Amino acid sequence: MASAGTPPYITSLSRTLSHPPTPTPTPTPTPPSHDQQQRGPQIMDSSDQLSAQGELPLIDLRLLCHADEAEIQKLVVAAKEWGFLQVANHGVPCKLLSKVEEQACRAFALPVEAKTRAKPAAGSFHGYIFPKSSKEDGKGLPLSEAIRLPLNPEHRAEMIFKFWPEGDEAFSSAIEEYIEAVEAILLLLLRSLASGLGLHPLQFAQNLSKDGNSSALRMNFYPASQPSPTLGFPSHSDPQVITILHQNGVDGLQILKDDKWIAIKPRLGSFVVNVGDTLQVMSNDLYPSVVHRVVMKSDKFRSSVVFAMAPHPQAILRPAAQLVSEQRPSQYRPFTAEEYFLSTRFHGYNGKSNLDRFRISPTLA
Ligand SMILES: O=C(O)CCC(=O)C(=O)O
Numbered sequence: 001m002a003s004a005g006t007p008p009y010i011t012s013l014s015r016t017l018s019h020p021p022t023p024t025p026t027p028t029p030t031p032p033s034h035d036q037q038q039r040g041p042q043i044m045d046s047s048d049q050l051s052a053q054g055e056l057p058l059i060d061l062r063l064l065c066h067a068d069e070a071e072i073q074k075l076v077v078a079a080k081e082w083g084f085l086q087v088a089n090h091g092v093p094c095k096l097l098s099k100v101e102e103q104a105c106r107a108f109a110l111p112v113e114a115k116t117r118a119k120p121a122a123g124s125f126h127g128y129i130f131p132k133s134s135k136e137d138g139k140g141l142p143l144s145e146a147i148r149l150p151l152n153p154e155h156r157a158e159m160i161f162k163f164w165p166e167g168d169e170a171f172s173s174a175i176e177e178y179i180e181a182v183e184a185i186l187l188l189l190l191r192s193l194a195s196g197l198g199l200h201p202l203q204f205a206q207n208l209s210k211d212g213n214s215s216a217l218r219m220n221f222y223p224a225s226q227p228s229p230t231l232g233f234p235s236h237s238d239p240q241v242i243t244i245l246h247q248n249g250v251d252g253l254q255i256l257k258d259d260k261w262i263a264i265k266p267r268l269g270s271f272v273v274n275v276g277d278t279l280q281v282m283s284n285d286l287y288p289s290v291v292h293r294v295v296m297k298s299d300k301f302r303s304s305v306v307f308a309m310a311p312h313p314q315a316i317l318r319p320a321a322q323l324v325s326e327q328r329p330s331q332y333r334p335f336t337a338e339e340y341f342l343s344t345r346f347h348g349y350n351g352k353s354n355l356d357r358f359r360i361s362p363t364l365a
């Protein structure tokens with residue numbers, strides 16, 4: 001959790017940024033040899049036509065790290081206008097990214113008994129999530145397989161023992177190293193997003209917590225789509241504060257901008273970052289969370305690793321007082337982070353409508 005005083009990530013970030021960027025491209029790990037290919041493809045709706053292929057605004061983290069005012073303003077504009085952006089010069093070595101991809105593939109290739117052991121316990125959302133077809137549950141849940149790892153190190157260790165009862169040093173250490181690196185980036189971004197609006201740098205990070213169900217490192221695995229486009233992850237916005245996404249280089253991510261779907265081309269070596277619902281609330285709608293989805297159209301599998309942090313479950317979410325005025329009244333009633341997360345889960349994936357349930361003047365019927 002971030003605290004006042006010298007933020008602990010400064011040390012960690014400078015260590016991360018001191019790694020020279022490795023020029024070699026990320027190798028594609030061996031795909032899991034299990035039942036992935038057996039699931040039937042889900043044909044996309046004919047109204048789901050793509051409008052364009054897009055390049056997200058690109059932010060230089062090295063400049064942000066030096067509090068470069070122009071880069072901070074570029075970030076603010078990107079977050080306001082897109083809610084999605086990419087970050088380069090993040091200092092996370094390609095080698096670590098490949099290692100994490102490789103370890104995710106190992107976990108997805110485990111036998112069904114191991115995956116069953118790691119299913120989320122009652123009341124928990126962390127664990128292995130079996131693929132569901134939207135036909136089965138009618139709610140449009142993801143067709144991808146996923147593993148949601150707790151960020152709390154003790155809980156994560158317990159979870160890893162469920163996958164590998166003897167423990168697995170290679171998996172544990174890669175994940176730990178990765179979390180440390182991306183957490184530093186997430187905090188730097190939140191700091192810059194707050195100071196760019198003239199707020200205290202810790203305004204958006206003050207209640208962040210590794211506990212609770214919402215904060216997680218989520219690994220997604222999407223089988224190759226054959227022969228027609230397959231919905232890998234239905235449209236949704238992320239409930240947390242901010243998300244950092246690493247993808248294996250296979251297309252699939254699409255974002256909804258101005259009512260049109262835009263396919264985001266993976267940019268080798270950079271992370272995709274997106275505003276979550278919680279940041280939209282805290283910024284009183286200045287930074288919008290954006291609906292996105294994954295559509296598979298590739299004969300290669302896609303994997304992604306998603307790091308998202310949320311406030312402590314009992315933290316009260318509301319717009320920052322400095323962003324509320326007579327001209328711009330508070331758009332949301334106060335609510336706890338847990339209430340929001342549970343509501344997201346209860347109502348399922350359905351674009352962004354969940355946020356409207358917490359608006360002072362709901363736009364939902
Ligand atoms: O795999 C991706 O690119 C996106 C995954 C995603 O949106 C999520 O896990 O929330």
Ligand SMILES: [Fe+2]
Binds near residue numbers: 236
């Ligand atoms: Fe997402």
